[in-house]
Amino acid sequence: MPLEIVRNDITKMDVDAIVNAANSELHMGGGVCGAIFRAAGALELQEACNEIGHCEVGESVWTDGFQLQAKTIIHTVGPIWRGGSHDEEKLLHSCYVHSLETATSLNCESIAFPLISSGVYGYPKEQALQVAISAIHEFLMDHEMLVYLVVFDKQSFGFSEKLFNSIHQYIDENYVEEHNLNYSRNRAELQQEIQSQYHFEEESLHEIKRKSLVDVLGQIDESFSERLFYYIDEKGMTDVATYKKANLDRRLFSKIRNSPDYTPLKKTAIAFAIALELDLDETKDLLEKAGYTLSQSSKFDVIIQYFIKEENYNIYEINEALFAFDQLLLGA
Known part of the structure; x- marks a missing residue:
């Protein structure tokens, strides 16, 4: 199954599992983590997390989804951005891999991810997006699962500014709004075109009549x-x-x-x-x-x-x- 990018509240996703961008202590936090705890039922979810106790950066654990539509919450701990020289990319990639492996072991057919570490942990959004898509793509080449990458709004989405500008320029040069199309040809030109088209269609009909039904069907x-x-x-x-x-x-x-x-x-x-x-x-x-x-x-x-x-x-x-x-x- 494919990867789809959607703009939504991850707590409202109707999937088998949603992924929580957790902290190592598995305590209720802010951002996506806080939203998931509140939607699932903070007391119940915190009690389940306390029983697990801890999760290393790049690893994943899971709990029930409690009051969420998703039956399972997979908790993974993303890296804090420290400039990129502290294995951040490797650890972030591992978050997606381990979460997907956990989902597979739980026989999940669908899963929704936030853009891990791109919030308060400071991972640059464009780079975080590329790591997410790379890891999910690798997984989907060998597995069947419907994977959603959920962003709350455009500010949460890290698309390349350089590529955006290049595409925007191409659109400006090539996009033609329908109401701006030029229909300024004079009446004589239009009449001549209609007449030519009529003669062409008339000749085509005569040509078809001369062919057998088998010949015509063979041209389909x-x-x-x-x-x-x-x-x-x-x-x-x-x-x-x-x-x-x-x-x-x-x-x-x-x-x-x-x-x-x-x-x-x-x-x-x-x-x-x-x-x-x-x-x-x-x-x-x-x-x-x-x-x-x-x-x-x-x-x-x-x-x-x-x-x-x-x-x-x-x-x-x-x-x-x-x-x-x-x-x-x-x-x-």
Whole structure:
């Protein structure tokens, strides 16, 4: 299953487990930790934590979820930022790995993380985000689980300012609002175009009539599924590698595999194009089979075009950008 970045209150996530950014003593703290304690029932949760007693930095322990929708709380202790030269990255990576391993041992199918250590512990948000996504991505390549990375607001999200500015400039240069499109052609030009189109369609109909039904049916385009699996074979990819790189659920991929006429959502079709590292023409070709296209009047589409032109097919980085610009995410 995929990774999804969501803006929400982590205590309200309807998942099997949520992760608490805890302190080593497992006492009720501030920020995310305090919010989780209050939502779960501070007295009950503190009593359960007291029975465990302690958790090392980079490790994880678990308790019941008590009054939360999540049945389990996984407590992990992130590192305090000391400039980056005290194994902070290794320890933060370990927080995610151990939490995911704990969730696996508890047979959890879904889990929600905060951006660990990025609050009062001072870990730079952009770097904290990259560590989180790297660790979760590594885990998902070998496991099936729905993983949420939950941020409370945009200030809690650490997207690269340099990349944001680059994408913003690209949008400014390429995004065209629909109401600003130029329809200033004169009436004669429009009439000529309509007339030409009419003659073309009339000739096309005469051409079709001259063909047998078998000939016409033979011209029907292949389905999205057929073109997708053509590209998977052409790129030398396996099914598993494809749906994992596309940040998609195995069950959805199986549905597409077993339903030749399946029409995916646009964001799903684009996720496959990114996973297969299709160029812009190939991407448009795949989208066309599902009845979609890329438009200069859609910020979502323009951002996708930016990454394809840059030959950056990291779907997690693309989703970070889409999230930063308030767009739908790929996959998931």
